[in-house]
Amino acid sequence: MSQTRVVLDESEIPTHWYNIVADLNNPPAPSLAPDGQPVSPEQMLTIFPEPVLEQEMSTTRWIPIPDEVRKVYALWRPSPLCRAERLEQLLGTPAKIFYKYEGVSPAGSHKPNSAVPQAWLNKIAGTKRLVTETGAGQWGSSLSFAGQMFGLPVRIYMVKVSYGQKPYRRLMMQTWGGEVLASPSNLTKAGRDILERDPGNQGSLGIAISEAVEEAASDPGTKYALGSVLNHVLLHQTIIGLEAKKQFEKFGEYPDMIFAPCGGGCNFAGVAFPYLGDAAAGDKRAQKIRMVAVEPESCPTLTKGVYAYDYGDATGYTPLMKMYTLGHDFMPPGIHAGGLRYHGDSPLVSQLYHEKLIEAVAVPQTSTFEAGVMFARAEGIIPAPESAHAIRACIDEALRCKQSGEPKTLFFNLSGHGHFDMAAYESYFAGKLEDFEYPTEAIQASLARLPKVA
Secondary structure, three states: OOOOOOOOOOHOOEEEEEEEHHHOOOOEEEEEEOOOOOOOOHHHHHOOHHHHHHHHHHOOOEEOOHHHHHHHHOOOOOOEEOOHHHHHHHHHOOEEEEEEEHHOOOOOOOHHHHHHHHHHHHHHHOOOOEEEEEEHHHHHHHHOOOHHHHOEEEEEEEEEEHHHHHHHHHHHHHHOOOOOEEOOOOOOOHHHHHHOOOOOOOOOOHHHHHHHHHHHHOOEEEEEEEOOOOOOOOOOOOHHHHHHHHHHHHHHHOOEEEEEEEEHHHHHHHHHHHHHHHHOOOOHHHHOOOOEEEEEEEOOHHHHHHHHEEEOOOOOOOEEEEEEOOOOOOOOOOOOOOHHHOOOHHHHHHHHHHHHEEEEEHHHHOHHHHHHHHHHHHHOOOOOOHHHHHHHHHHHHHHHHHHOOOOOOOEEEEEEOOOOOOHHHHHOOOOOOOOOOOOOHHHHHHHOOOOOOO
């Protein structure tokens, strides 16, 4: 029987995160204040503690992982790299399919990879309380867990449509001590203003970010923790790809293509950036890898957005970031992959896509669930809807290999399990899920309201 799973020893948990900023061909575009000037560190310190900001601004290639963080990581890391042989057989493909399973974390997703270090860095900086937003609930769950590990209270603004769709993720947050509010809420000015205009507003990540940032900026003892998009979050997630590289060596394999879901970008960055670092260092094999960010057709940020300066939230509380965006007031439909319902994308992922170093594809909702069910029946793991996007794109490539006879090695990030998403699977089995390709004219209308930057 061939080897189907590689699990590293606890001693092999990486000691450093990889910072791709050190290897970019062009420096990242600076974040801007409303007046068009670069945001100063002093301005950012109103919502982030200094140790987090140091990582955000760093150009150092390797950032040490604190021992206290590695000790908590050891609860579930290193996560396994598996070969999906049964899926290969089901598809009849000559391709080899591998996946990194991040659902083994306490919160059931990759999100604790950043929640734990953010909580620790806030703790040593003297932060009294953390505030954040969450879409599908993976980030809110993870930060609640991390806050509990280091004795920090956490308040979460959860996108209202997901608050109703994902009650068990909300209960996970509460079990770990998190306080969860449906967003938009009446607790902040941003939330009240939106509810006054639209009492039935179902929320968005942009709105929830506005509420969380507003609260953090108004209380010196409270700091904001972000689950994706920014450089330090993507940095923390590179532990996924760093482990995967060691595991592929033990398999005696090397990926030809990498797939990962992409909402804010940390999922994709976590698995792809270490390989991009190898490519920058001159590794010929890494330079040949095709890396594919997979997003929903209903929120096609990379594939239909524009590369421009925009706010990271719906109200304009955050700095302006150079990224692919659908417009900060874009209101995505209430698809079940709540973690991918974001109008923008990571500036780093956006820059790499703009420079044609990575690829992107958008897939419809029903076909992602079809892929998720196919994977579950072959491999036994029920994937989160977000993860099913990567599975869909990987299966599509495996079927192309079947047609061409090309024996590629395909690798995707199985970023979380779907145990708390079964209502979505129930809707799929009942035929109630719909595909929604966001209208081009609606996107254009939103893009027309982008902030004007000289």
